[in-house]
Amino acid sequence: MNDLIEKLQFEAASYQEGFQLLSKARNLNELAKSFFHIVRGNLMISGINIYYREKNANTWNLLIVRNKNLMPIEEHDDSADSMDSRPGLSLKVSMVDGSAFALLLGDKLNKKAYDDYDRISLQRMAQLLDSSYQVFINKQKEKELVFSLNQKILQLNSLVDTGIEISRLGQGNGILELALNRVVSLTNASKGSLTVTEKKRIINKIFFPSRFKEKPLIKNNEYISSVFKFNGKKYDFKLYQKESRQGVIAFDTTDQLLLDSFARQVNVTLENHFLHEQTLEKQKIEQDISVAAAIQKQIIPDSLPDISGYDIAGVNIPTKFVGGDYYDCILLKDKRYALIVADVSGKGIPAALLVSSLHASLSAYLDAGIDLISMAKKLNMIIYNASTIDKYITFFIALLNPQTGELESLNAGHNQIYLLKAGKKIIELKTGGVPFGMMGIEFPYQTEKNLIESGDRLLLYTDGVTEAMNARETQFEDVFPLDKYLTDKSKADITAKDFIDRLIIDIKDFTGDTPQSDDITALYLIRKA
Amino acid sequence: MEAEFNLTSEINNDCLVLKTDGYVNNYGGEQISNEFNKHFKNGIKKVVISLAKSKVVNSIGISFMIEIIEQLNEVNGKLYFTDMDSSIEKTLTIMGLFSYAGKASTIDEAIKSLN
Structure with missing residues (x-):
């Protein structure tokens, strides 16, 4: 009796140690090896063979061979399921996951036959193996879980990193290749492609890792795709054949989300680069405009000449950096003065170029002293030849003999110019012809x-004055007709400069916060009393 | 599922040096594993994998390399990765490989560390 108690105590201690040993196993071979030592130590046997069969498999894999004389379990040997028929002691142990171990025990060292106690002991050890196997399986699952979590971290990290990297690469194939490579590897796709089409024509095609035939894979539905459109082009990302250790498997929802995220990143990057380029282009245009504005500034006079017996003042406020209005007062060789105002249709650089052409030609003709009609004909043809069909210049010029007050004028399609006589009579100077550049003929x-x-006063102006608009889209002239404005008593005795200043203040008061819609130009001449 | 992947191997100072070229995926990982096992059976315990010509690796390829690390750990062996592209180095770091494997800039540096 005491022997049995000691034996049971020894076995209990042995099981506890055995469980600890088995639980440390890192693989099936280690598990089988440790189990072999436990069985041999407890039952005092000469040899043991241990087999393992995976769930739903027919094949038994030999893990431990310590007795080659034992009858082997051949592959596909169904008799392994009925092991009682085998000589010696044998046992099949089913595991929790559907797999099984088969134990074939050789003779005992003392050559005695196995008794019931041995069989019970072996059953207990089999339970120990089952428990240890569960620990082993849980460890495997834990390892897989850690691997899977690491992969998710990697995917998120790569998504962020790739976003940063492609935003630095600029446009071109660099970002497309990088995004494709990354998303292929992160989804475990075996290959991928990107097709860029414009008006249904393929304009770019990228493969990873190298060119391959897509049609059979598409036909077998072994792919996922993500498409976006930008700037008239269609970008189609496709990933093919998701890999696993067991072969090709189907892509899952996470793969699709990841692919969509990469495609969206590329889309956003392309948009950002497009907007950045547009900004650069705008900056360049603004620089060009600034240069043109500087040239324009040279054309518009900083100050007007002093004309003995007269008071003169002028203003030019362009709407943009470069305006389409022009005015000047030029002393001619015959001591007369040329008073000029012009307005080019349109604004910006094209308008400034026309003003520049007009100024250069006008200066040359005035210097040459040719008559106004001949000059107008020449200027008309020059502007006609130098401009597009929608561009023309309204122009007014008056040649003033300061001594006699004689004023010869020509109005080429410009607003009527007002000459306010001291006796309050207003003369509208309208004689001339069509605007310059409108008709390619020798206009009469x-x-x-x-x-x-x-006491007479002369006002030259452009339509930026009369058509200045307020928030209610009412024009300045609708409220302040210029002929009335000129004859207003409050403007009767003020200087030319004060008149111009007052005119500008009145326009600003009228328009309020409404942005200036056109260039404002005016030239005011008073013959002193 | 074959991809363009090439592998060369040599023994240098008792170290197995494997040089990959191409996408380290299922196919690439299998090639590495097979070549490693061939030498592992013959007692090789020190291994260097040079990734100089591989810019992309997926997790299936990584699982093969984890197995190699586990096999080497059982016999107190060691694996070193060398010539890694920064993105591959980050990938292997996040996947936890450098807890059990070493890394070096060059093959020579890795062999020196292993010996």
Whole structure:
């Protein structure tokens, strides 16, 4: 009795140690090896063979061979399921996951036959193996879980990193290749492609890792795709054949989400680069405009000449950096003064270029001293040849003899110019012809002659004055007709400069916060009393 | 599922040096594993994998390399990775490989560390 108690105590201690040993196993071979030592130590046997069969498999894999004389379990040997028929002691142990171990025990060292106690002991050890196997399986699952979590971290990290990297690469194949490579590897796809089409024509095709035939894979539905459109182009990312250790498997929802995220990153990067390039282009245009504005500034006079017996002032406020208005007062060789105002259709650089052409030609003709009609004909053809069909210049010029007050004028399609006589009569200077550049013919321009006497006033202006608009889209002239504005008593005795300043203040008060819609230009001449 | 992947191997100072070229995926990982096992059976315990010509690796390829690390750990062996592209180094770091494997800039440096 005491022997049995000691034996049971020894076995209990042995099981505990055995469980600890088995639980440390890192693989099936280690598990089988440790189990072999436990069985041999407890049952005192000469040899043991241990087999393992995976769930639903027919094949038994030999893990431990310590007795080659034992009858082997051949592959596909169904008799392994009925092991009682085998000589010696044998046992099949089913595991929790559907797999099984088969134990074939050789003779005992003392050559005695196995008794019931041995069989019970072996059953207990089999339970020990089952428990240890569960620990082993859980460890495997834990390892797989850690691997899977690491992969998720890797995917998120790569998504962020790739976003940063492609935003630095700029446009071109660099970002497309990088995004494709990354998403192929992160989804475990075996290959991928990107097709860029424009108007249904393929304009770019990228493969990873190298060119391959897509049609059979598409036909077998072994792919996922993500498509976006940008700037008239269609970008189609496709991933093919998701890999696993067991072969090709289906892509899952996470793969699709990941692919969509990469495609979206590429889309956003392309948009950002497009906007960045547009900004650069805009900056360049603004620089060009600034240069043109500087040239324009050279054309518009900083100050006007002092004309003995007269008071003169002018203003030019362009709407953009470069305006389409022009005015000047030029002393001619015959001591007369040319008073000029012009307005080019349109604004910006094209308008400035026309103003520049007009100024250069006008200066040359005035210097040459040719008559106004001849000059107008020449200027008309020059502007016609130098401009597009929608561009023309309205132009007014008056030649003033300061001594006599004689004023010869020509109005080429410009607003009527007002000559306010001291006796309050207003003369509208309208004689001339069509705007320059409108018709490519020798137009029969005409001039008119008037006299400026003491107290008479002359206002040259562009439509930026009369058509200045307020928030209710009412024009300045609708409220302040210029002929009335000129004859207003409050403007009767003020200087030319004060008149111009007052005019600008009145326009600003009228328009309020409404942005200036057109260039504002005015030239005001008073013959002193 | 074959991809363009090439593997060369040599023994240098008792170290197995494997040089990969191409996408380290299921196919690439299998090639590495097979070549390693061939030498492992013959007692090789020190291994260097040079990834100089591989810019992309997926997790299936990594699982093969984890197995190699586990096999080497059982016999107190060691694996070193060398010539890694920064993104591959980051990938292997996140997947936890450098807890059990070493890394070096060059093959020579890795062999020196292993000996």
